Amino acid sequence: MPVTPGRPFGCGDIVFAKMKGFPPWPARIDMIRPSRCNVREQENLPTPHTDPDFHWPIFFYGSHQISWLPQxxxxxxxxxxxxxxxxxxxKRAMEESRKNTFINFQFGEGNSGIAWSERHSQMAHAWFRHQSDEVANETAWDRLPPRKKGRKSISRVRVDSSPTKATQVLEDIPELTDLNAIEISDSEPESDTQSDEDAVVVKYQDSIHRIEDINEGDFIAAMYEKPYYGLVTKKTKSHSGDSILVQFYTRSDKHDVFIEKKGDVDRITEERQGYIFLHALAHEVVMSKTKSGKQKCFVIQEYTPEDFDLAESKWGMKVSSLRGVPDEEENYEKKVRDLIKKTSSLFSNRGIYRIPIGCEKLRPLLGMPDVFDVTM
Known part of the structure; x- marks a missing residue:
C-alpha cells in the first residue's frame, strides 16, 4: 500500500510495534484517520513528518488487540x-501477518489473505485520497469512543479523573520516576453519555463482578487496552450509583508481586463494572514494601499467574459474546479450556510461592519456611 513520501510509515503498512512490557510485535497500521486518535489531539498527517509522538492506529496480529501507539x-x-x-x-503472529494479512481490516474480505474486490479497491482508493471516509467493514475501532471534548495530550497522565469509558485506548504508563501524582475529585461521578457504544456498558447489570460487592481494600483487575491491576482505596455511594476509586499497581510476573504506580488511579462506576474481570477480598491481599522501602507492593494469597490469565480469558469469552464477535469468543473458549487443564494440574502445588526480591517480610505471613529461594 502507498506510503506518503517523506515519512516512514502510513496507513496499511505492516510493521513491528513495541508496547511497554512486550517484545516488538507484528502489527498493521489500520486505515483509521489519525485525527480520530482518542489519546491526543493531532492532524491526519504528522507535522513535521518525522514527529516521533505522532500516534498511529495499530492492530496486533495474533492477539487482535488494537491501540494508538507513537511513531x-x-x-x-x-x-x-x-x-x-x-x-x-x-513467529506465530508473523505467520498470521503473512497468511491472513487483512484479518479484521477496514477493507476486503479479511480471510485467506484476500483483500480486494473491485468495490473494495475503489473505496480504499477514495479513502487514501481523502475523498471519502466510507469503509467496507465494521471493526473494533468503531466501538471506541471519540476523544473527550477539549481533552489535551495525555502523554503523562493515564486517565482523566472524571469518569470515562474503559474502552478508551490509553498510552503506555511512563516510568514511576516520570509520573506526577494526580488529584482525584470526590464529587459524584457523572453519567456516561456515550454508554450505548459498547455492549459491556449497555449490559453492565449482567457483569461478572459488581461494584456493590466490592469494598475498600479489595483487589480488582480490569481490562482497558490491556489488563490493569489495583486496590480499591475508596468506595462512594450516590443516587446515581456506586463507584470505586482504584490505585493501580504493576504486575511483576518475574517476582509474583504487584508494585505501586504512584498517581496511576481511576474511578470505576457501575456502568463500567463490566470491564472488571477479577475481584479478590481485602483479607487475601498481603501488603509489604520493596527492598528499597520506597514502593508499596503486595501479593494475592492462593492466586497463581494462571488464575489471572484464566479470569481474563473467561471475561474475554463473555465480552466477545456480548459484542457478537464469534471468532474471538471461540478463541477465548479454547484458552479457557487450556488454562483450566493447566490450573487443575497446579492445584496440588498451591501455597508454594516464589517470594519476590525485597519482600522477605511476606514469608511468615504466608506461613512459608526459611528455605524458599528469595533471590530469583
Whole structure:
C-alpha cells in the first residue's frame, strides 16, 4: 500500500510495534484517520513528518488487540524481521501477518489473505485520497469512543479523573520516576453519555463482578487496552450509583508481586463494572514494601499467574459474546479450556510461592519456611 513520501510509515503498512512490557510485535497500521486518535489531539498527517509522538492506529496480529501507539515505537517490518522474529509467539503472529494479512481490516474480505474486490479497491482508493471516509467493514475501532471534548495530550497522565469509558485506548504508563501524582475529585461521578457504544456498558447489570460487592481494600483487575491491576482505596455511594476509586499497581510476573504506580488511579462506576474481570477480598491481599522501602507492593494469597490469565480469558469469552464477535469468543473458549487443564494440574502445588526480591517480610505471613529461594 502507498506510503506518503517523506515519512516512514502510513496507513496499511505492516510493521513491528513495541508496547511497554512486550517484545516488538507484528502489527498493521489500520486505515483509521489519525485525527480520530482518542489519546491526543493531532492532524491526519504528522507535522513535521518525522514527529516521533505522532500516534498511529495499530492492530496486533495474533492477539487482535488494537491501540494508538507513537511513531517512535514502530519499526520497519522487513528490516527487523530477523532481529525481532526469534520469539515463538512472535513467529506465530508473523505467520498470521503473512497468511491472513487483512484479518479484521477496514477493507476486503479479511480471510485467506484476500483483500480486494473491485468495490473494495475503489473505496480504499477514495479513502487514501481523502475523498471519502466510507469503509467496507465494521471493526473494533468503531466501538471506541471519540476523544473527550477539549481533552489535551495525555502523554503523562493515564486517565482523566472524571469518569470515562474503559474502552478508551490509553498510552503506555511512563516510568514511576516520570509520573506526577494526580488529584482525584470526590464529587459524584457523572453519567456516561456515550454508554450505548459498547455492549459491556449497555449490559453492565449482567457483569461478572459488581461494584456493590466490592469494598475498600479489595483487589480488582480490569481490562482497558490491556489488563490493569489495583486496590480499591475508596468506595462512594450516590443516587446515581456506586463507584470505586482504584490505585493501580504493576504486575511483576518475574517476582509474583504487584508494585505501586504512584498517581496511576481511576474511578470505576457501575456502568463500567463490566470491564472488571477479577475481584479478590481485602483479607487475601498481603501488603509489604520493596527492598528499597520506597514502593508499596503486595501479593494475592492462593492466586497463581494462571488464575489471572484464566479470569481474563473467561471475561474475554463473555465480552466477545456480548459484542457478537464469534471468532474471538471461540478463541477465548479454547484458552479457557487450556488454562483450566493447566490450573487443575497446579492445584496440588498451591501455597508454594516464589517470594519476590525485597519482600522477605511476606514469608511468615504466608506461613512459608526459611528455605524458599528469595533471590530469583
Amino acid at each position: 517512535k515505537d514502530l519499526f520497519e517490518f522487513e528490516e527487523h524481521r530477523d532481529e525481532f522474529g526469534a520469539n515463538p509467539q512472535v
